[in-house]
Amino acid sequence: MNAATTYNEAVRACFAEPAYAGDLQGSFDQTLTADVSESEGGAQVALAAGIQAGSIAEMAYRAWGCPHLIAALELACETLVNQPVQSLENFDSADITQNLAVPTEKTGRILLVEDALATLWAQVAGADT
Amino acid sequence: MSITPVYLDHAATTPIDPRVAEAMQVCLSPGGAFANPASIHIAGRESAALVENSRQHLARLLSTDPKNLIWTSGATESDNLAIMGAANFRAHRGKHLITMPTEHKAVTDTFAHLEKSGFEVTWLKPASDGLLAVDELESQIREDTQLVSVMHVNNETGVMQDIREIGEICRSRDVLFHTDAAQSVGKLPLDMSELPIDLLSLTAHKFHGPQGIGALYIADRPGCRVLPIMHGGGQERRLRPGSLPVHQIVGAGAAAEIAQDEMAEDLVHARALRDRLWQGISDVPGILRNGNADHSYPGILNVSVAGVEGESLMLGLEPVCAASGSACNSSSGESSYVLRALGRDDLLAQSAIRFSFGRTTTQQNVDVAIERYRWSVDHLRAIAPRNRQLT
Numbered sequence: 295m296n297a298a299t300t301y302n303e304a305v306r307a308c309f310a311e312p313a314y315a316g317d318l319q320g321s322f323d324q325t326l327t328a329d330v331s332e333s334e335g336g337a338q339v340a341l342a343a344g345i346q347a348g349s350i351a352e353m354a355y356r357a358w359g360c361p362h363l364i365a366a367l368e369l370a371c372e373t374l375v376n377q378p379v380q381s382l383e384n385f386d387s388a389d390i391t392q393n394l395a396v397p398t399e400k401t402g403r404i405l406l407v408e409d410a411l412a413t414l415w416a417q418v419a420g421a422d423t
Numbered sequence: 424m425s426i427t428p429v430y431l432d433h434a435a436t437t438p439i440d441p442r443v444a445e446a447m448q449v450c451l452s453p454g455g456a457f458a459n460p461a462s463i464h465i466a467g468r469e470s471a472a473l474v475e476n477s478r479q480h481l482a483r484l485l486s487t488d489p490k491n492l493i494w495t496s497g498a499t500e501s502d503n504l505a506i507m508g509a510a511n512f513r514a515h516r517g518k519h520l521i522t523m524p525t526e527h528k529a530v531t532d533t534f535a536h537l538e539k540s541g542f543e544v545t546w547l548k549p550a551s552d553g554l555l556a557v558d559e560l561e562s563q564i565r566e567d568t569q570l571v572s573v574m575h576v577n578n579e580t581g582v583m584q585d586i587r588e589i590g591e592i593c594r595s596r597d598v599l600f601h602t603d604a605a606q607s608v609g610k611l612p613l614d615m616s617e618l619p620i621d622l623l624s625l626t627a628h629k630f631h632g633p634q635g636i637g638a639l640y641i642a643d644r645p646g647c648r649v650l651p652i653m654h655g656g657g658q659e660r661r662l663r664p665g666s667l668p669v670h671q672i673v674g675a676g677a678a679a680e681i682a683q684d685e686m687a688e689d690l691v692h693a694r695a696l697r698d699r700l701w702q703g704i705s706d707v708p709g710i711l712r713n714g715n716a717d718h719s720y721p722g723i724l725n726v727s728v729a730g731v732e733g734e735s736l737m738l739g740l741e742p743v744c745a746a747s748g749s750a751c752n753s754s755s756g757e758s759s760y761v762l763r764a765l766g767r768d769d770l771l772a773q774s775a776i777r778f779s780f781g782r783t784t785t786q787q788n789v790d791v792a793i794e795r796y797r798w799s800v801d802h803l804r805a806i807a808p809r810n811r812q813l814t
Contacts, residue, residue: 309738316805316806337732356808357808358732358807358808358811
């Protein structure tokens, strides 16, 4: 087994029972959506956030990619729910990368999560201006 | 907590049969036959007798004379020795060689090496079901063609080529025919006394023998010779130098003997398991069977599925141990070059899972694989972006 396909317990748990996978369930002041992909046919992330009273009330994602990507989305959603909407700005995935022991060759996949979050924040920032 | 693996990766390697392990104890136990079989003293002669006894077992399995078998470290070395050795031996007659891009890397990389060394290689693509069009092969043979190499059973798809017909064409054109039979020796009947095969590679660990020991069959007929690719002692008719690993050879011989006795039963068992697995997953939407189902070794089932990412599919399969593409190549992260050569697109090739069965596989193992495969596909489809879901 090579490093790229070695998964720690955190990855396995997120993969087996993803709590945030799917679609938003509630109705919100503002709904943010992002759809980013690595390349045509490559890993893809569809991320959504429901904003209520300046807070991230709910997050949901859909993903096509490796277990590390799915787990990274889980942890990002878990971290951001119930946080101020400004938390979307400049989200740093370093902690997630460390917690999931993401191998170097897969860091590009994790950057997809940052890209998706930046896309969500751009919608907030665009609405403010 | 450790999880008991459900091992369905026998095309990668098989567990050593307990009877083989027991046979190897004659060398591995204290006071066992450890001596170098090239030594002429009593202990050496004891080892040499074991080596020759094993050669006889393997020869009986292949219906050939023991002197036609050269011990090697495995199929990769046998492939290298056969291809480079034969090409170099006949280079003065011509430098054109023929093979397929769907061969094992041990073959394709060796031909690629020869290409860089001044040989010309024709790469014959199979049809989308993996089968080689034999008339196409015949049309590509030229005056300067010296060697054709086509594997018997494909290690990824299980597709079986018609090695008799290919061999007959090669004989009629005075071209040597090599086949990589790593996936078929010990599993399918191979009678070298009547098959028109000049060079055949095999390895013991694919038929419940130990890893690290294989053999090359070299037909005893005019013009069929190889030049050594390694140099050293004069072992193995001066074709493969190096002290022989007696314990592994004893294991290979025992495995060959058992395979010969139990081959018919093993085949029935493998076919029943493969059919059970296919029956259990064939209704999964978007599933595709890779390779010609009517011309394949029953111990391998290779399937792709649309709309599912391959690496996640593999994790969802656990504790089932199967292969994503070729096990020897699976750490590369690239989609299977064999399946791409059959026309599968990158995504389908990447989603391919090869299940392979052996003597120790049970119906319960297969039922776990069915349950895990279905769960994994459903799970990943449920979380896939809408545009990636099957319509």
